[in-house]
Amino acid sequence: MKELIKQEIIRYVRENENNYSNEIQAPYFDEPLVQFASATDELFRQYKEIIAPEHLTPQEVFNIAYAGEATSPQTVISVVLPVSEKIRQSNRSQKEWASDEWTLLRSFGDDAFIDGLNAHLSGFLNNKGYKTVEPTALKDFKKYANEQGPLSNWSQRHVAFAAGLGTFSINDGFITEKGMAIRLTSFVTEVVIEPDKRQAENHTANCLYLSKGTCKACFKRCPVGAITEKGHDKIVCVQRCYGEESQSRAKAIGGNPGAGSGCGLCQTNIPCEFSNPMAAVNR
Ligand code: B12
Ligand code: SF4
Ligand code: SF4
Numbered sequence: 001m002k003e004l005i006k007q008e009i010i011r012y013v014r015e016n017e018n019n020y021s022n023e024i025q026a027p028y029f030d031e032p033l034v035q036f037a038s039a040t041d042e043l044f045r046q047y048k049e050i051i052a053p054e055h056l057t058p059q060e061v062f063n064i065a066y067a068g069e070a071t072s073p074q075t076v077i078s079v080v081l082p083v084s085e086k087i088r089q090s091n092r093s094q095k096e097w098a099s100d101e102w103t104l105l106r107s108f109g110d111d112a113f114i115d116g117l118n119a120h121l122s123g124f125l126n127n128k129g130y131k132t133v134e135p136t137a138l139k140d141f142k143k144y145a146n147e148q149g150p151l152s153n154w155s156q157r158h159v160a161f162a163a164g165l166g167t168f169s170i171n172d173g174f175i176t177e178k179g180m181a182i183r184l185t186s187f188v189t190e191v192v193i194e195p196d197k198r199q200a201e202n203h204t205a206n207c208l209y210l211s212k213g214t215c216k217a218c219f220k221r222c223p224v225g226a227i228t229e230k231g232h233d234k235i236v237c238v239q240r241c242y243g244e245e246s247q248s249r250a251k252a253i254g255g256n257p258g259a260g261s262g263c264g265l266c267q268t269n270i271p272c273e274f275s276n277p278m279a280a281v282n283r
Contacts, residue, residue, distance in 0.1 A: 002193045005125075006034045009079055012120055018113045024101050026086035028109030033080040033178060035196040037162040039073040039188060047158055052146065054153045056135060058188045061154070064140045065133040073131075075195070077121075077187040078156075078163035081114070082178040082274065083267075091181075092269040096223050097246075098261040100253050106262040107255035114185055125189055132189040149234025156184035164198040166276065169207035171218045171266050172232040176206075179274035181267040206278045208271060215277070218266040227266060237263070 009032055013019055019027050037043075039058035047055045056064075062071040083105065090099035098106070118134040125132035135141055135154040143152045157174040160166060163186075166176035173180040200206065208215035219227045226236040240246065242260035251257040271277040 001191050002036065005077060005121075005191070005193075008124055009034050009117070009121060012117055013081065016113070016116060016120075018116050019109075021101075021104055021108065023104060024086060024090075026101075027084050028087065028105050028113055029081040029183070030084050030178075032082070033165060033176060035078055035160075035163040035165050036193045037076045037078065037159070037164075038195040039076055041076075041162055041195065043158075043162045044076075047155070051155055051158060052151065052153070054142075054144075055155065055158075056140075056153050061133055061135045061138065061188045062131070064138050066131060071131060071190075073188045073190060075189050075191055075193045076159055076163065077189060077193075078160045078165055079117075079185045079187075080160065080165055080176050080178060081183045081185070082176075083109075083181040083183070085274075088181050088268050088273060091264055091267075092273075094265055094268075097249060098263050098265070102264055103250050103253060103255050103261040107250060107259045110183060111256070111259060114183060118185055118187075121187055125187075125191060130190045132187055132191075134185065134187050136185075150238055154186075156186055159186045160184050161198070161203060164196040164200075167200045167202070167206040168204050169218075169272065170204075170209045170216075170229075170231060171222075171227045172234070173218075173267055173272075175272045175276055177276050177279065179276070180270070180272045181264065181274060206272070206276050208277050208281075211278055212281065215271060217270040218272075221265045221268075221270060223263075223265060 013032050044057045058073040062073045087101045090101035122132045204210040224240045226233040241263045246260040247257040249261040
């Protein structure tokens with residue numbers, strides 16, 4: 001089943017027509033990485049302390065989705081969708097705001113395409129008789145804010161960390177073997193699959209600054225000074241990514257103002273944009 005699920009996700013990303021922008025003349029996403037965590041991994045319980053008590057465990061996801069039924073989730077599937085070269089390249093020269101291509105990705109890649117992938121894989125596994133849920137589609141999924149800024153009760157980056165797909169960084173961005181310019185999605189399922197091993201020494205091992213004290217390239221890329229030695233200021237960042245001007249920019253080029261333009265300057269034109277910079281150091 002492991003290979004079948006991987007191949008189905010890769011096939012969908014390669015063939016689905018919504019993974020192509022006529023305006024950009026390129027796909028939104030390149031070939032994905034897919035890895036697996038055990039639904040009973042101790043980390044999911046620890047996330048209630050590391051993130052917030054509201055953060056859902058895989059069992060809680062199933063309890064919500066299949067209320068009243070006895071369920072036993074086995075595996076969490078995590079998917080890394082690398083942003084395509086043409087879109088990344090367009091954002092590299094930007095100094096203040098996301099490029100038009102990055103903005104269109106935010107409106108049509110993040111929502112329309114990823115939502116389609118989520119519905120497809122859930123349906124694919126449900127049709128084979130395996131209960132499967134994409135947690136951010138649940139009515140109880142929520143985005144909210146605490147004193148540090150916005151967060152959610154199903155953090156795709158923490159799920160990807162559990163599945164051994166990479167680590168966090170000084171700017172909070174998640175660095176995989178295909179870099180940081182990525183999007184993520186995930187599924188909780190009854191399918192029993194051998195979990196992938198976490199290779200990283202700790203939860204920030206792929207960041208050059210946090211591992212070696214070098215780099216800081218993303219500090220200079222941020223147009224609003226949200227990244228410093230102290231980390232990432234989410235309250236400053238959210239305003240740039242999704243504030244009024246970002247919404248008008250999305251609207252002006254036919255995107256969805258509600259989605260905003262995003263920003264992602266700290267994810268492009270940096271050493272961890274499309275590969276893991278610590279892989280070269282550790283070789
Ligand atoms: C809320 C949100 C935001 C907020 C806050 C981000 C944040 N840091 O949490 C704001 C609006 C600022 C934001 C901005 C952006 N976002 Co955003 N966002 C989300 C959202 C909806 C929820 C994130 C969440 O719940 N975070 C939980 C908090 C607690 O995470 P955290 O603070 O980063 O976690 C820290 C601690 O937990 C700590 N930690 C401490 N001890 C330990 C111990 C262990 C063992 C571990 C594992 C961790 C750990 O490590 C972390 C790093 O410091 C997710 C989608 C989703 N459902 O996950 C997308 C998501 C995180 N965003 C994404 C993107 C692409 C962006 C933008 C580039 C915007 C854009 N589209 O152009 C910027 C990038 C900003 C940045 N430098 O990271 C991607 C991630 C890409 C990546 N490589 O990381 C996601 C996953 C969306 C997606 N579906 O792909 N976002
Ligand atoms: S640009 Fe450098 S300092 Fe910033 S996250 Fe990437 S590796 Fe770390
Ligand atoms: S997404 Fe933009 S505003 Fe937010 S930290 Fe990165 S560069 Fe700064």
